[in-house]
Amino acid sequence: MKIGFVGLGIMGRPMALNLLRAGHELTVWARRPAALPPLLEAGARAAHDLAALAQGQDMVISMVADAPDVAAVMQTMASAAEPGLVAVDMSTIAPAAAREIHGDLQAKGIDFIDAPVSGGEPGAIAGSLSIMAGGSAQAFAHALPAFAAMGQSIVHVGGPGAGQVAKAANQVVTGMGVVAVAEAFNFAQQNGVDPARVREALLGGFAFSKILENHGQRMIARNFTPGFKSWMHAKDLHIVMQTAHELQVGLPGAAVAEQLFAAALAQGLGEADSVAVLQVLEQLSGGRP
């Protein structure tokens, strides 16, 4: 497939490389020219501007920072695109923002899919991302070969915005999961019990989760290298709470998780992995014993 790709950051670069490896014809554009060479060396072409990126493509993909970026990028590309283009955004933004972009592009004959991902940089490199897609069945089918090059678990969740709703749900479950494991380990430590033994005991029962296995191991090793940075989890949970506020949905557990990640930022742990929320909980208990 002929694919235009914009956003060659920590996530976007390995995702674009996997599209090339799978044999797609890739054209790229990046705000920072320094991001281009690794992709050009791997066989991608560079578009001279963002409007040109959208011309003659089967689909375009964006992987950028936030909703205003997505909206701006999509608007510029839409001005140059032929009707029938499928546009996919894989950034994490609010469901309402995704639905608005969907409406704008639909009016220009462009079918839009919100397809945020989970799995972080390791998943992007390995092509094992979890991809949660919202949009029409036709557009999803069209985009599926590209998704297959980047992800392992690929689910068409529902209509416009449904991918972002699933991603928000994902951030609630993983955010509260990291906090739960951190609280459990801190509780054990403060009781004079080795968290490593507690983790082993819990892995064998209903408490099993990938968070307990993976993030739990990193908490025990006190390895706070990202991974997925605290400020990013705080940002994602802020989107969730904003959406919950607009729809009057009560999320008391997610609210606590959001506040604890916000506290991690306040304590200078924003660039650390989200497992650093353990240090916030230790401070709540007067320090690590």
Next chain:
Amino acid sequence: MKIGFVGLGIMGRPMALNLLRAGHELTVWARRPAALPPLLEAGARAAHDLAALAQGQDMVISMVADAPDVAAVMQTMASAAEPGLVAVDMSTIAPAAAREIHGDLQAKGIDFIDAPVSGGEPGAIAGSLSIMAGGSAQAFAHALPAFAAMGQSIVHVGGPGAGQVAKAANQVVTGMGVVAVAEAFNFAQQNGVDPARVREALLGGFAFSKILENHGQRMIARNFTPGFKSWMHAKDLHIVMQTAHELQVGLPGAAVAEQLFAAALAQGLGEADSVAVLQVLEQLSGGRP
């Protein structure tokens, strides 16, 4: 091994039956005589009172309701036991209560192990419980053949009380896990997105947990049959919060989970499975759309 077993309720009965099946010589006692026949038919002997249950045994096991019950049962048995007996309590009680019982029995030459379990009635029937043990290494080794008949994951977590600390940690992780999945599903539903599709998308990534797989499926089927009853999870989390209070450990996420299970009780959902906390969250959002 010669084992005395007291407490033939929903959990204790299948656990005792599994000890018999594994070839142990079992003597049982129960407050309610009606609990005895199924065990006697399976080959157990009945002790005429609780003191007699402790005589001539290699170990005794209790599986009763709460800490005062455990303390009373152990005190009566200790009065009749020969020194060298290993006493095991598999109920869920506070770590501090377990440590106190440990001290009392040690003074009488009896080695005590706190060994609470996770896995519920299905795990008790299948002999696949997760067993978290605290006490001396010798006593743990002595009890291991009995544990192997009842459980699959058997971990010696640490010294006296460490089993109850691990169980408390387990209830924090599972309680917050159930709340997290319920919040995520209610958020999706209130956004017009099918929670079943969200569950499928989340199972493929870092959000994977046994709670999402098992409890999540029951939430989607709106199957609130226990399982593990809401009032029991509320009770366990109350023990956790009490212990946290005594040790000045901050557990903000577990506190929210405790309050939501308490709300389930207040709404008459105490006998329903803990997944009924979904209904509490739906009410917080003005009802199920």
